Amino acid sequence: MSTTDALFERFKTNLEAINGECSAASKADAGKVVADLFKAKGLKSTCVAETDFLRELGIVPALREAGVEVFTDHIRLHAETAKGGISEAQYGIADLGTIMQVGDEIDARIVATMADDYIGILKESTIVDDYDAMFDKLCSLPELPNFVGFVSGPSRTADIECVTTVGVHGPLRVNIVVIQDA
């Protein structure tokens, strides 16, 4: 097993341990993998915060081809009704199953916050070993973006009788698709 494979396996195990889901895809079949997820979940609409990488993977065309209604602008408006949300995550932390949102673009933050089903697209090469490695990276940035977020699985609460329940204000389900980009 290569180092990146080992990091991926740890990332997946730790994400699943906090009720997240994790899939792997090559660049070529990324669109299909995401579209299949929508089919499996029965999701008919989604917001996508586009990036160059997502365009390269052809996520939006693949979804449209699969009959999913896709919004790439007016995200703040459409996120109120669209059930899905897709954005690119900047880093992953293998040890925790955490993804990082490092950047101020509001659309990317909205889709990851308001969707019922959030799908994060993560380059395998950006998975770091652990929490400290991630903090080191943040500290070495020339300038910290206005927003940085650690996202670890779906939202959760134990506020009623200490019973842990997944999905409160944030996403009910989180699926991270790791793209083999090496």
Added chain:
Amino acid sequence: MASLELKQEIQEALKNSTLSRTLGNFCSTYPAKREKSYVGVDFEKTRNSIKEVKSYAAEHIDEMIEEFTKNCTARGGNVFHARSTDEAMEYIRNLVKEKGVKTIVKSKSMASEEIHMNKILGADGVQVQETDLGEFIIALEGNTPVHMVMPALHLNKEQVADYFTEYTQTKNEPVIAEEVKTARRIMRDKFEHADMGVSGANVAVAETGTVFTMSNEGNGRMVGTLPKIHLYVFGIEKFVPRLTDARHIFRALPRNGTGQRITSYISMYTGASEVTVDKDTDEKRKKDFYAVIIDDPGRRAILGDPDFREMFNCIRCGACLDVCPAFALVGGHVYGSKVYTGGIGTLLTHFLVSEERAEDIQNICLQCGRCKEVCGGGLHIPEMIMKLREKSYKENPNPVYKFALDTVNDRKLFHSMLRIASVAQEPFTKGTNFIRHLPMFLSGMTEGRSLMSIAPVPFRDIFPTIQQKVENPKGKIAIFTGCLLDFAYVDIAKAVIADLNSIGYVVDMPMGQSCCGAPATYMGDRENARKAAELNIEAMHAEDYDYIVSACPTCTHQLREYKTFFEEGSDMFKRAQVLADKSFDFCKLFYDLGGLEESGDDTPITITYHDSCHLKRELGVSQEQRELLTRTNGITLVEMEDSDVCCGFGGTYSIKLPEVAAPILAKKLQHIQDTGASLVAVDCPGCLMQIRGGMDAHGIPVEVKHTAVILAEKRGLL
């Protein structure tokens, strides 16, 4: 002295069955969950780092404020440095008015509770919505948080369903998953339409002007993503100097708070981030970002007091609540500050909310020290609470206690009273070794337990008759009996001597010794404690002995602390140091001097062990006595659940707050019975009195003995 009002509130809390069930469950599963989350993480190292970065910030607080302000402003934020809570609230009121804010969504902010933000803005006609599920529920109830991390623990799902039904005007079923969905639906609409978001900070970084918010529910992210105006309110204790320092806090905070390795969300805001201002046109710009730093006289008083400054190292994880035996029973409402609860809450209440209330609630602390083991900032919470108690005693001495403590310090008077008591107790002991009921106002002392009776002949009269046959003695040890061994448990003192003789040491009893002074210390009477120190340093004359042995960890701890009563370098200080260096608790000394030899009568017996708070946490002894017991032939040691949780004795606690002490004892008795052991070993006469008294009052046929007695009996030394 705990006020009548507090006692009534405690009674009410104890009657709340939901609170006792959920809080009890949570507190009993918390230690294991927490420990699991720390696998692979060095907790001591983490909290030392937290201490280091937070105390640096506290010592350089003006720089922190200045640097944060400069850096946050440079990134488009607006920072207001409020010198009082009123000033903070006035600024916020004006901001809200100026911006025409009608609706606010709030994620958890304890600082905003301190400034009564919801009430004041509400009166101005602004709708302020708490969005954290627990906070939302208690807002509907019209109550205050029962726990810092889980505010609505005192309500069950049926009650929540009723509040939701009333609020939504549609029937809500008492199903937790459904209730969570309802909350999502209600809040989503609020988030989408709010004019302003208000957040609290877990950490503020001076170097970058960044504020951090940690949450599981995702409400914090909604508040920071959707509204066009975003306001942070936090106190000056949240600062760390550099971005890299924040890592230590977020390593401990989720693990200590809820036993999670990381929460669902940690969000970092540096200045004004982007926001969509018009969803129809998709217009975007930087949001209006405000940070209000609360720098009130209360916080400055903490910083200015060397005894309390380390309170700034607190990370508000709530671990001190979760392991507190008293909190597990009564919950947070009895602390009464409406903001902060538990051990740390008592201290914060004193400085930030009400000194009067703090004076009352400091009584709830058992001084068991369990909170210190888990505190994320390494705070000495019990010691700080003791300082409050001392202050309160000094300003407002209780005449009954004062009389009692003065009497204890007059050795001859105290000892003659104990001799008289051994005769006068007769009507209450009814010929047994217990006092089962006391009349009138003393009845609380026998609530749920029987008291030991005073020995007919004190140990000091027995000692001269004891034959110590030690050939070629290896050394000479002085025994410090303390009141309980001298006047009640003479059998323990006899056993200690027999045990030490068996390994070649002769034991002497200096007759001028008296009460160690711990009762005065724990009541906050420093003057009487100092007098006791002086008397015993003189009487014990440690210079003449190889060691001083005590079979009461509280006495041992007190003997070791004597030097704190005297000026460093003074003659008494030096003598106190000699005494401290030579003083050991029985099992530690016996173990170190060669008591660990395989022997015993081979008669099978199953024993369980109860750790005394002082022996385990102050003196750091927990393995030696177990080894001594298990190496004794015939003994099988079975561990009980929570063996190191306080038995409820807590010195004078069981007399001051029997309402709390009794259920703590009941839990201990249950854990003992669950092991099936026929004998409980203890090393503290206070615990022995408490647990043996509990067994007697409940008619449970389990014996309770001091380790010294068990060893002497099993080795045939008596």
